Amino acid sequence: MSQTIFVQMAAYRDPELIPTLTDALDRASDPRRLHFCIAWQHGDELDRAAFAPIEARTRLTILDIPFGESHGACWARHAIQQRYDGEDFTLQLDSHHRFVDGWDSLCISMVEELQAAGVPKPLLTAYLPSYDPQDDPAARQPDPWHLTFDRFIPEGAIFFTPAAIPGWRELQAPTRSRFYSAHFAFTLGAFAREVQHNPEFYFHGEEITIAARAYTHGYDLFHPHRLVAWHEYTRRGRTKHWDDHSSTWGQRNTSTHVACRRLFGMDEFMDDSSAIAEERTGPYGFGTLRSFEDYERYSGISFRRRAVTSAVLEHREPTPADNRHITYEEFTASTIPRFKHCIDVGYDHVPLDDYDFWVVSFKDADGEELFRQDAQPDEIARMREDPDRYCKIWRQFDTDVRPRTWVVWPHSISQGWCAPVVGQL
Numbered sequence: 001m002s003q004t005i006f007v008q009m010a011a012y013r014d015p016e017l018i019p020t021l022t023d024a025l026d027r028a029s030d031p032r033r034l035h036f037c038i039a040w041q042h043g044d045e046l047d048r049a050a051f052a053p054i055e056a057r058t059r060l061t062i063l064d065i066p067f068g069e070s071h072g073a074c075w076a077r078h079a080i081q082q083r084y085d086g087e088d089f090t091l092q093l094d095s096h097h098r099f100v101d102g103w104d105s106l107c108i109s110m111v112e113e114l115q116a117a118g119v120p121k122p123l124l125t126a127y128l129p130s131y132d133p134q135d136d137p138a139a140r141q142p143d144p145w146h147l148t149f150d151r152f153i154p155e156g157a158i159f160f161t162p163a164a165i166p167g168w169r170e171l172q173a174p175t176r177s178r179f180y181s182a183h184f185a186f187t188l189g190a191f192a193r194e195v196q197h198n199p200e201f202y203f204h205g206e207e208i209t210i211a212a213r214a215y216t217h218g219y220d221l222f223h224p225h226r227l228v229a230w231h232e233y234t235r236r237g238r239t240k241h242w243d244d245h246s247s248t249w250g251q252r253n254t255s256t257h258v259a260c261r262r263l264f265g266m267d268e269f270m271d272d273s274s275a276i277a278e279e280r281t282g283p284y285g286f287g288t289l290r291s292f293e294d295y296e297r298y299s300g301i302s303f304r305r306r307a308v309t310s311a312v313l314e315h316r317e318p319t320p321a322d323n324r325h326i327t328y329e330e331f332t333a334s335t336i337p338r339f340k341h342c343i344d345v346g347y348d349h350v351p352l353d354d355y356d357f358w359v360v361s362f363k364d365a366d367g368e369e370l371f372r373q374d375a376q377p378d379e380i381a382r383m384r385e386d387p388d389r390y391c392k393i394w395r396q397f398d399t400d401v402r403p404r405t406w407v408v409w410p411h412s413i414s415q416g417w418c419a420p421v422v423g424q425l
Helices: 017-027 048-055 073-081 103-116 206-216 249-264 273-281 292-299 328-334 377-383
Strands: 005-012 034-042 059-066 089-093 097-099 122-125 145-152 158-164 184-188 220-223 229-231 338-346 355-363 369-372 390-398 405-412 421-424
Touching (some): 005 073, 005 103, 103 220, 145 220, 206 249, 292 328
């Protein structure tokens, strides 16, 4: 038999699940090598008999989970990992994808070529280019994407954004990545045991913690330099986990943010060595082949400072030697404390049509202003035409002091100063 692949797929009430499985099988070089394990979190929108054609073609393990019993994506992914059965490779996906012909052989060959080049544990990961089920295949994006830094969110996790890999057609090998995507990760099968998802995590924080943990377990992160598959990002009209679990998901998400800050020694845990040590040495902590500081140097991120190097801001490819020639203190001092945030203001808070400017400012914990950049009439007009019907006010600045509140204070030609809108960070 060909080398085997353990395909992990958490699916939540997703009508794209069966089309995704079918396309993966249709496009695989050898469907017999695949072992799909599906955390099928469902209502009555899909019958169990729909899986019969899939089971006739390959090995399929289904974790049958009524949606009311689900605890979220990380919980489901952890449950899947317990079914790993010694396969040579593993691939973690979402349940809404399309694939290129021979995707399985392509992934295996990229990993094996990296191993031959001296990388013992390569991990291929990316935010895959997008497709639209309502306009497929015409709407498929034609370029492979890589992960780029966007911002620290106020709760401490990092957001990434995708972008096309520059000059990918001329590349002869995958490019190095600083980050990890939970919807596409292909690597050695042992990863399913070595770097398991924390079942207590909910959503935000999952990817950046896996990136750091994988690196400390000896995995080197790469972006595929060839098209492998596509991913659906919009999920228009679909029911999400937080829609069905509105009374519980918020607390689970908050607990996840706290655990992330504890793992990374951020904010309130910066000087709490016992809490940090407990988080880092537990089953969902760091490995022993590299240190957390090694990951910070490699990724160009100072978590405690909420800062990144210029190479990160410029989206340059990392190298294993990055920041090795300077001390850790010098590395930390070289990072840039970039703060970026989107203030959301509902239309009901700004109902007038004659605003001439809005004060937009950020303040520290003592109420001292850290930054101010007012919104002018042209920006206000653009924001008030947003299809989501709330104003998205993006601001970015460098600060060593963590912002704690924001203020939007509208001024109207007819009514003067209006009621300010204040939010916590």
